[in-house]
Amino acid sequence: MRGVVLHAPGDVRVEERERPAIVQPTDAVIRLAATCVCGSDLWPYRGIASVDRPTPMGHEYVGIVEEIGDQVSMIRPGQFVVGSFFASDNTCEICRAGYQTSCVQRQPGAATGAQAEYTRVPLADGTLVATPELPPDDLIPDLLAASDVLGTGWFAAVAAEVGPGKTVVVVGDGAVGLLGVLAASRLGADRIIAMSRHETRQKLALEFGATDLVTERGDDGVARIKDLTGGLGAHSVIEAVGTQESMMQAIRASRPGGHVGYVGVAHGVELPGQELFYSHVHLHGGPAPVRRFLPELIDLIWHREIDPGRVFDLTLPLDEAAEGYRAMDERRAIKVLLRP
């Protein structure tokens, strides 16, 4: 089969690889209908996270179940399934509390890499959610978005306690930030302030439900949020970048008693204890337990109530994955869908 392998920073190759097979009796092998490049794939691509050996890439996936292990009982071959980036049993105490990405059996969801024709998914019964029937082709990008970026934006909004009567700030205008806007809108926020200086992303943010745009960032951005909120700051802030600047911007844009939902994978973030102490801000985040939200998100997509697949503004054949990485790295594309 064909699959994407990162050999070194900037060196993305699509290679002939061994087709995955069942290893554990709880595994499934799926044939991918679509996959994509994630903002977090750019960390090793840019050399910020280390790449010490050739690494199969990709953790976002939808597709048709080809094969299942002997102990898989809920997922069947032929079903169209959506899964998340971490596999989970969905039965342990942590999973049942809604934190499947900290499952006691946590492991990568696409064990052999999702940017490929096939992938092996561990703990298939707990990890995968099947659609009611085979989806029409135009819903595939929406379902693929549910696999990570929609679920992550949704968790960020829930973690930030978004709801009616709340003013929400979204830091980050990548796919997760934009879908955080969509989530905040669906969860009934009164006002949604998107922080973006990029025209096509601003436009999509407005279409997903943003009511205000702020182009300033850092301290200027925080000052602008304070202006817009009577000097108090926002009730809820979604942080979808993962840098020191974005995290501090999120904390400082929040009012005392407010909530920050942080889902940008933290790189080099160090929080000042004393500022945090006096801020009275709730921090809640981490790797989004996408599995918690999948049934609800698939249902909304199936009934065409949300269209999160609009974050994919470039579709390429899997063989052109290297161009997909470049387009995202250079911010020419918000998110790149790959067709195996």
Ligand SMILES: [Zn+2]
């Ligand atoms: Zn579990």
